Amino acid sequence: xxxxxxxxxxxxxxxxxxxxNGLGNRSRVVERLVAIESKxxxxxxxxxxxxxxxxxxVFICNPNNPxxxxxxxxxxxxxxxxxxxxxxxxxxxxxxxxxxxxxxxxAAAGLPNVIVLQSFSxxxxxxxxxxxxxxxxxxxxxxxxxxMPPWSMSSLIEPAMDYFAGHQQNIQRFIAExxxxxxxxKIRFQESIDAIPGLSCFASVTSFVLIRLPASxxxxxxxxxxxxxxxxxxxxxxxxxxxxxxIRISIKESEANTRIANLLSKVVDDACENGFVTPASKKPTAxxxxxxxxxxxxx
Numbered sequence: 001x002x003x004x005x006x007x008x009x010x011x012x013x014x015x016x017x018x019x020x021n022g023l024g025n026r027s028r029v030v031e032r033l034v035a036i037e038s039k040x041x042x043x044x045x046x047x048x049x050x051x052x053x054x055x056x057x058v059f060i061c062n063p064n065n066p067x068x069x070x071x072x073x074x075x076x077x078x079x080x081x082x083x084x085x086x087x088x089x090x091x092x093x094x095x096x097x098x099x100x101x102x103x104x105x106x107a108a109a110g111l112p113n114v115i116v117l118q119s120f121s122x123x124x125x126x127x128x129x130x131x132x133x134x135x136x137x138x139x140x141x142x143x144x145x146x147x148m149p150p151w152s153m154s155s156l157i158e159p160a161m162d163y164f165a166g167h168q169q170n171i172q173r174f175i176a177e178x179x180x181x182x183x184x185x186k187i188r189f190q191e192s193i194d195a196i197p198g199l200s201c202f203a204s205v206t207s208f209v210l211i212r213l214p215a216s217x218x219x220x221x222x223x224x225x226x227x228x229x230x231x232x233x234x235x236x237x238x239x240x241x242x243x244x245x246x247i248r249i250s251i252k253e254s255e256a257n258t259r260i261a262n263l264l265s266k267v268v269d270d271a272c273e274n275g276f277v278t279p280a281s282k283k284p285t286a287x288x289x290x291x292x293x294x295x296x297x298x299x
Contacts, residue, residue: 010055012043014067014241016091019059034241040202041067045075052083061091063098066236066248068204073104080111093119093132094206096175097182107135115140120164123175131157182207186251192261198268208250217271218244225267231260
């Protein structure tokens with residue numbers, strides 16, 4: 001993802017790590033506003049309004065990865081209008097999973113300080129294509145082009161784009177049907193997870209759910225236990241503001257969801273029976289250190 005030169009950046013955390021990684025040496029200062037578990041990872045919008053003016057760029061993932069939290073269009077619009085000198089980069093890659101998602105989009109806001117990122121890879125489950133686009137004022141698009149690699153698309157992307165453009169009726173029907181099925185399965189899956197002692201599942205508007213594990217097992221051991229049974233899930237230990245007690249699981253079809261929930265329950269039960277406890281002597285990472293307090297954290 002090409003990032004325009006910037007002096008001071010704020011990232012709403014916990015979120016997708018590539019925002020910070022993509023900045024590289026293009027920003028002198030990167031700070032993080034961390035949402036906390038006790039507030040279901042809802043961003044502190046009062047704090048954001050208070051501090052946004054101190055930065056030239058703010059990154060917001062909406063809906064957020066990995067928490068599944070969604071900010072309303074009205075709140076984002078008010079935020080962006082209140083800080084016209086701040087560039088807001090809003091990633092809407094997971095918005096197609098939200099019913100009436102277009103009502104939450106900032107794509108048509110028409111504000112000179114807003115960049116919207118959208119993706120085909122999430123809703124169509126085509127991560128290998130790396131297909132997405134940016135909606136922004138012309139001057140920002142031109143600035144972004146100067147940092148874009150000369151060969152930014154693979155040979156597979158062009159026919160995919162042609163298909164999406166030429167089959168809009170089928171595409172929209174697929175999105176609507178997928179969204180409906182995922183929402184239905186997500187409710188059932190969350191109920192299954194919440195029924196497992198020690199696990200807690202956070203509300204999500206996306207195609208995945210964030211889960212807190214009990215103290216008897218950490219994320220790496222959970223991932224390893226499921227991988228042995230040919231199930232791959234996301235270890236969230238490297239998300240700033242989470243730590244090694246969090247995992248993320250994507251919603252699949254009904255049979256697969258049931259199997260994942262049952263095997264996850266078994267992995268957790270086995271850890272409890274074997275008396276495993278997350279090592280207390282383990283050196284805390286930036287992620288685990290940021291779990292409790294909210295506020296701004298320098299990188």
